[in-house]
Amino acid sequence: MKKNLNHQVTNIEISGIRQFFNLVSNKKDIISLTIGQPDFPTPEHIKQAAKHAINMNYTTYTHNAGITPLRQAVAMYMEEKYNLTYRSEDEVIVTVGASQAIDITLRTILTEGDEVILPGPIYPGYEPLITLTGAKTVFVDTTTSGFKLTKELLRQHISPKTKCLILPYPSNPTGVSYTKKELSELVEELKQRNIFILSDEIYSELNYEGKHYSIARFEEIKDKTIVINGLSKSHAMTGWRIGFLLAPRWLSEHILKVHQYNVSCATSISQYAALEALTNGKNDAIYMRNEYRSRRDYVYDRLTKMGLEVTKPDGAFYFFPKLALGTMSSFELGIKLLEEAKLALVPGDAFSKHGQGYMRLSYAYDRETLEKGLDRLENFIQKK
Structure with missing residues (x-):
C-alpha cells in the first residue's frame, strides 16, 4: 500500500x-x-483572559476568519506598529499559527510547475509546503551578501515560471533583517513582475537595530503581497497557535476558502487570549x-x-x-x-x-x- x-x-x-x-x-x-x-x-494577563473566555463559554466555532474584535485589533496593531493599513472585515485572517498562514497562502497561489524563490540559508518549513503543491523551490545563495537577498541576486533567479518570492525577516536562522533602502531595491525589481511576495514577519517585534519596516508599505507591490505575522515570538505564545495573515481583499477571499476547509477557524480560547495580547498587551x-x-x-x-x-x-x-x-x-x-x-x-x-x-x-x-x-x-x- x-x-x-x-x-x-x-x-x-x-x-x-x-x-x-x-x-x-x-x-x-x-x-x-x-x-x-x-x-x-x-504574560499573566493573557492567560487570565483565556480563563475568562472558558468561564464565559466562548468555546464554539467562530467566524472562519476569526472573531470580529480580534481582526479589528490585528488591523489596529499593524497600523500602529508598522504603518500598515488593512481592512479588518475582509483583509485579515486569524490562523493556526504563522505556519498555517504560510500553508494556505501557498496552496492558494501555487500550481504544479511553478517556481518559488527562497533566499538561503532559510527556515526549513517552506520547502516542504511548496513541494506538496507540486511547485519547485529555487534557492538563492546569500552567504556572500551578508545573508541578504539583493536585487541582482533576485534578478538572476527569476524565470518565466517564478510565481512567488518568500522573504522572511528578521531571519531564522541568521537573524538579519532589511532596511527600507534594501527593500526598496528589491521592490524596484518586483514591481514590474507578476510575482507574489510572501513576507514572513513573525519576528518583527524582536528587531534590535531600529523599527521593523514591512515590504507591504510599498504601495506599488502591496496588491500582490501577503504579510504573515503572529504572537508566538512577540508574546511568548508558541503553544497558543495564533497567527495573522494580511492580504488585499481580492486575494484574501480566496485564501479564506482554503483556510475554511483546512481548519474552519483558529481555536476560540486562543483568539480571546490574542485579543488581550494585542490590546492591553501590545507592548509586552x-x-x-x-x-x-x-x-x-x-x-x-x-x-x-x-x-x-x-x-x-x-x-x-x-x-x-x-x-x-x-x-x-x-x-x-x-x-x-x-x-x-x-x-x-x-x-x-x-x-x-x-x-x-x-x-x-x-x-x-x-x-x-x-x-x-x-x-x-x-x-x-x-x-x-
Missing part, C-alpha cells in the same frame, strides 16, 4: 531542526541551544526584546573572541556562526559536538545546502545556560 501514498508527501522529510532536537532529547548532561522558542512564560514584547538584545550582545562578544566568523543579528534570537568542518558536513559536526562537548546546536545544512559549514545557535535561553553552552563550545574549538 505504501506505493499508493501521495508521492509529494513521501518526498518530504521531517524538519532538520526537529530531527536534531529529537536526537538530543533523550541524552543526559547535554546543553541544548537548539530550539527557537521564547523562554519567557506567556518590549521587556523580552530588551533581554534578548542583552543576550545577543553577550553571545556575539563570546563568539567573536573565539575567532568565529559570525554576522551580528539584527533581530530574532539566533546566531549562525561558521565553523571549520574539514571533510565533515554540518550534521556530522553537530554529532561531534554532542559526543565530545555535550553541546547541541542545529546543523546549518538543516537550512538548505547554503547552510553547509554553519551551525545555528539559539539564544532564547537564560544567561546561565548560554554561559555554560558557550564555555563548552570554546573548549571544543580550543582542542581542535
